[in-house]
Amino acid sequence: MYRETQIIETDNIAAAGADAAGAALVINVGPQHPATHGVLHLVITLEGETIKKIEPHLGYIHRSIEKMCESLSYRQFIYVTSRMDYLSAHINNHACALCIEKGLQLEIPGRAQVIRVLMDELTRIASHELWWGAMAMDLGAFTPFFYAFRERESINDIMEETCGARLTMNYMVPGGVMYDLHPNFQKRVKSFIQLFNSKIDEYDDLVTGNIIFQNRTKGVGVLSREDAISFGCTGPVGRASGVTCDIRKLYPYEVYDKVDFDEIIETAGDSYARYQVRLKELRQSVRIIEQLIDNIPEGDFQAKTKAVLKLPKGEFYSRVETARGEMGVYIVSEGGTTPYRIKFRSPGFSNLSALDHMSRGSKIGDLMAIMGTLDLVIPDIDR
Amino acid sequence: MTREAMKEHITRFLPDALFEESGEWLNVYVSASAWKGFAQWLRNEALQMDYLFCLTCVDWPPTAAAKTQAPPDTSGGGLLTMVYHFTSTVFRHTLVVKIKLNRNNPEIETVSDTWRTAEFHEREVFDLFGVRFLHHPDLRRLVLTDDFEGYPLRKDFEDPVNMIKL
Amino acid sequence: MLSLETITNSIQQWLYSTFNPTMALILECVIVMLLVIGLFAVLGLVLVLMERKVAARMQIRLGPNRVGPKGILQTAADTLKLMMKEGLTPNGADKFLFNLAPFMVMIAAMLILAPIAFAKGFQIWDINIGVLYVSAVSSMSVIGILMAGWASNNKYSLLGAMRSGAQIVSYELSAGLSIISIVVLTGSLQISAIIHSQQSGWWLFRGHIPAMIAFVIFIIAVTAETNRAPFDLAEAESELTAGFHTEYSGMKFALFFLAEYINIFIVCAIGATLFLGGWMPLHIGNWEGFNHIMDKIPSSLWFLGKTFLLIFLIMWFRWTFPRLRVDQLLSLEWKYLLPISMFNLLLITLIAIMGWHF
Numbered sequence: 020m021y022r023e024t025q026i027i028e029t030d031n032i033a034a035a036g037a038d039a040a041g042a043a044l045v046i047n048v049g050p051q052h053p054a055t056h057g058v059l060h061l062v063i064t065l066e067g068e069t070i071k072k073i074e075p076h077l078g079y080i081h082r083s084i085e086k087m088c089e090s091l092s093y094r095q096f097i098y099v100t101s102r103m104d105y106l107s108a109h110i111n112n113h114a115c116a117l118c119i120e121k122g123l124q125l126e127i128p129g130r131a132q133v134i135r136v137l138m139d140e141l142t143r144i145a146s147h148e149l150w151w152g153a154m155a156m157d158l159g160a161f162t163p164f165f166y167a168f169r170e171r172e173s174i175n176d177i178m179e180e181t182c183g184a185r186l187t188m189n190y191m192v193p194g195g196v197m198y199d200l201h202p203n204f205q206k207r208v209k210s211f212i213q214l215f216n217s218k219i220d221e222y223d224d225l226v227t228g229n230i231i232f233q234n235r236t237k238g239v240g241v242l243s244r245e246d247a248i249s250f251g252c253t254g255p256v257g258r259a260s261g262v263t264c265d266i267r268k269l270y271p272y273e274v275y276d277k278v279d280f281d282e283i284i285e286t287a288g289d290s291y292a293r294y295q296v297r298l299k300e301l302r303q304s305v306r307i308i309e310q311l312i313d314n315i316p317e318g319d320f321q322a323k324t325k326a327v328l329k330l331p332k333g334e335f336y337s338r339v340e341t342a343r344g345e346m347g348v349y350i351v352s353e354g355g356t357t358p359y360r361i362k363f364r365s366p367g368f369s370n371l372s373a374l375d376h377m378s379r380g381s382k383i384g385d386l387m388a389i390m391g392t393l394d395l396v397i398p399d400i401d402r
Numbered sequence: 403m404t405r406e407a408m409k410e411h412i413t414r415f416l417p418d419a420l421f422e423e424s425g426e427w428l429n430v431y432v433s434a435s436a437w438k439g440f441a442q443w444l445r446n447e448a449l450q451m452d453y454l455f456c457l458t459c460v461d462w463p464p465t466a467a468a469k470t471q472a473p474p475d476t477s478g479g480g481l482l483t484m485v486y487h488f489t490s491t492v493f494r495h496t497l498v499v500k501i502k503l504n505r506n507n508p509e510i511e512t513v514s515d516t517w518r519t520a521e522f523h524e525r526e527v528f529d530l531f532g533v534r535f536l537h538h539p540d541l542r543r544l545v546l547t548d549d550f551e552g553y554p555l556r557k558d559f560e561d562p563v564n565m566i567k568l
Numbered sequence: 569m570l571s572l573e574t575i576t577n578s579i580q581q582w583l584y585s586t587f588n589p590t591m592a593l594i595l596e597c598v599i600v601m602l603l604v605i606g607l608f609a610v611l612g613l614v615l616v617l618m619e620r621k622v623a624a625r626m627q628i629r630l631g632p633n634r635v636g637p638k639g640i641l642q643t644a645a646d647t648l649k650l651m652m653k654e655g656l657t658p659n660g661a662d663k664f665l666f667n668l669a670p671f672m673v674m675i676a677a678m679l680i681l682a683p684i685a686f687a688k689g690f691q692i693w694d695i696n697i698g699v700l701y702v703s704a705v706s707s708m709s710v711i712g713i714l715m716a717g718w719a720s721n722n723k724y725s726l727l728g729a730m731r732s733g734a735q736i737v738s739y740e741l742s743a744g745l746s747i748i749s750i751v752v753l754t755g756s757l758q759i760s761a762i763i764h765s766q767q768s769g770w771w772l773f774r775g776h777i778p779a780m781i782a783f784v785i786f787i788i789a790v791t792a793e794t795n796r797a798p799f800d801l802a803e804a805e806s807e808l809t810a811g812f813h814t815e816y817s818g819m820k821f822a823l824f825f826l827a828e829y830i831n832i833f834i835v836c837a838i839g840a841t842l843f844l845g846g847w848m849p850l851h852i853g854n855w856e857g858f859n860h861i862m863d864k865i866p867s868s869l870w871f872l873g874k875t876f877l878l879i880f881l882i883m884w885f886r887w888t889f890p891r892l893r894v895d896q897l898l899s900l901e902w903k904y905l906l907p908i909s910m911f912n913l914l915l916i917t918l919i920a921i922m923g924w925h926f
Contacts, residue, residue: 044723044727045723046723046724046727052809053806053809054806054807068727068894077544077545078543078544078545078546078547081545081546083530083554083555085530085555086554086555086559086565121426155890156806157806158806158890158891159797159798159800159806159889159890159891160888160889160890160891161623161627161887162623162626162627162887162888164627165627165628165629166627166628169628225888226890229889229890231798231889231890231891231892231896232890234892234893234896235890235891235892235893235896246518248452248453248491249452249517249518249519250518250519251453251454251455251517251518251519253455262491263491264491269494333424333425334425335425335426336425336426336427336456336487338455345455347455347456347487349456349458349485349487351460359460360460360461360555362456362458364455364456364458364487368522368523368526369519369522369523371522372518372519372521372522373518376518382893382894382895383727383807384801384807384891384893384894385893386807387806387807401545
């Protein structure tokens with residue numbers, strides 16, 4: 020596969036007559052490369068150090084989750100989706116649960132709603148933490164990675180206590196959540212929030228204010244508002260280009276319409292704006308958690324559901340905001356116990372499609388700044 | 403824009419469009435031949451559908467077509483339904499466009515020039531369903547290897563080696 | 569007091585009294601050779617461990633702590649592992665150049681060691697053009713890096729080598745100009761003369777602000793010249809996997825790795841010699857008592873202390889800063905550092921002519 024591409028690439032360039040074939044250098048970044056954080060394979064055409072073209076080659080971790088889900092029951096397939104965007108596994112599960120509940124027209128208890136939102140926001144913090152560390156590492160600063168993981172670790176501990184797992188929690192079920200919260204949950208979340216508030220300032224000191232970092236990211240990989248919409252870029256990538264695309268604000272689900280938080284919008288559209296959006300989102304997530312942690316209503320954590328779920332005939336679509344952007348679940352039901360067809364609209368897939376457009380004409384070093392701030396998770400793209 | 407207003411606009415542009423209103427959003431069936439012009443109209447004219455947030459395909463083989471909710475099939479060879487979900491970032495209304503394609507020879511015009519995100523989504527659909535998008539800039543397999551045979555997300559796809567029947 | 573000078577002198581006397589002069593000279597050369605190789609081995613072990621410990625301390629972790637007491641044998645274990653690894657040569661590589669490159673880098677590093685004064689009277693070769701020799705030989709290592717990048721037949725290596733070439737050639741200018749400013753102040757190219765001129769105080773302080781500027785530029789330039797972060801573009805692993813040594817494995821990789829650390833030691837030693845007075849103790853004006861106490865500390869400790877302080881500084885950079893982009897790296901040199909150091913040289917010349925330094 021890789022050899023063929025190489026030949027095609029060189030031919031194209033020679034045919035285009037833009038440069039002599041020798042002037043262009045085709046390099047393969049990935050599937051095993053320190054900057055791609057997974058098995059993404061980019062075929063990059065370079066002229067000197069300037070990027071002429073990027074062609075992503077996907078599929079190294081394609082498991083055809085959509086096909087798999089067609090033979091799993093509505094209760095079962097939720098667990099597979101944790102393996103898509105493993106950094107926001109909770110939110111993926113949430114999207115599926117929401118879609119099934121839409122089909123069943125199920126009202127879920129208030130306690131479950133609040134727990135779900137709390138878990139979502141904790142996941143978002145954990146995911147942005149990992150992104151922050153990994154992005155700084157892409158730009159050559161190693162130390163932030165360890166600082167980010169220090170805080171992420173305490174979220175994982177909280178998750179482990181309540182959900183029994185650290186990464187793929189499988190906590191959401193149709194109708195609510197699987198278990199009630201651990202008695203320590205509130206106490207530990209509160210102490211984490213207290214610690215975390217001081218640490219965000221530390222992040223600013225270590226990376227944001229650094230002049231080398233600012234030079235590396237400002238004006239790099241600019242994505243205009245029109246292009247961001249056209250490419251379907253959502254999440255922090257879209258919001259950095261000035262697109263209002265926070266599903267939590269636009270189409271509120273659970274209790275997001277009752278909590279007070281801001282949608283962060285930047286207009287520059289460059290890597291630095293994307294960085295700023297994510298960092299500010301951390302503070303917003305903290306705000307949401309602070310409002311909810313003391314107000315978890317009493318009651319059931321799960322609505323009464325039948326043992327075997329059957330969705331009525333029809334089509335159901337649910338949208339949620341994951342750490343990376345808009346995640347959609349599209350279920351076509353035939354009235355059976357398994358979905359007839361299921362489609363996951365993953366944010367990473369659309370964000371990746373803008374990579375070529377954003378990086379043309381930049382240096383190869385800029386590519387790391389762009390990819391780092393796109394926050395790609397490869398299993399989410401390949402599915 | 404309300405559902406009724408949207409219907410009115412669409413009927414004015416495309417008199418033979420069929421509507422389906424059972425779901426959350428307004429669904430409209432258009433024919434494959436009218437699709438290209440309709441897509442450009444959707445994007446640029448009154449509705450301003452600038453954000454294509456989901457593009458996918460559903461397979462309805464002839465055996466399934468009889469007992470399912472599959473849309474009426476005139477050719478008899480089964481159907482592939484292209485499903486496009488649109489939102490307008492200006493007006494915040496959502497529309498679902500569906501296009502029935504002949505399962506044995508699925509061909510449709512690309513919309514990757516109108517919505518750039520469609521380029522990758524269409525490649526994915528080509529890869530997994532075998533729908534050929536005409537005038538697509540780079541229509542190759544996306545996730546599967548170039549020499550892969552068959553289209554895995556079609557209902558009649560069998561892979562005795564890698565698929566586990568449940 | 570036991571000083572290195574007495575030991576070397578007694579050895580020399582014994583050699584010349586026992587053997588004929590030619591034989592004694594050959595024996596001295598052999599001893600020096602063994603000492604240099606020994607120093608390399610020890611430095612490699614110590615510096616790698618130091619880097620890992622410093623990094624660990626900055627990254628809120630412990631660092632190596634399993635092999636030997638407090639992990640001090642970790643680098644020895646690593647070296648052992650590298651020695652047992654297969655030395656792969658990729659298909660299509662230029663075998664001769666590919667195998668030669670690590671030795672080129674290593675030899676360049678070894679040669680610079682000659683004029684460095686490790687302690688009072690403890691110097692391999694007090695050549696009268698010492699500073700010139702150092703800057704001339706240190707630019708040789710770029711040949712080895714280019715050779716490695718080209719011979720590997722790997723695009724990442726080639727890009728890394730190209731970057732490295734552009735970088736080292738550019739930053740040599742600033743480093744050279746900063747060195748020259750001290751030469752201007754001293755009026756000598758000889759290392760021992762430069763050290764002796766700092767008896768009353770280090771050039772860093774005696775040369776007023778221009779000398780400090782020269783020192784800062786020197787540190788920046790040598791960080792770039794040794795390919796250390798934030799200037800580690802030649803081996804930027806998130807961009808070029810490992811840059812020019814992507815294809816190297818086993819002991820050949822270890823030689824590159826070792827040469828990197830030796831180079832750090834050497835540039836820091838030169839920095840300490842030029843700006844911080846080499847083995848000269850810290851003397852403050854006419855505080856007799858203080859100066860006397862400072863004299864009690866052996867000169868070798870002074871030299872090593874200053875050198876390791878600078879090494880720590882460079883390590884600190886590495887674990888704090890993100891990496892620059894290649895065009896930013898070059899514009900930093902050509903647009904900022906070079907004009908500043910040129911102007912600074914003028915100032916220093918003025919100071920030297922007018923005798924404003926104290």
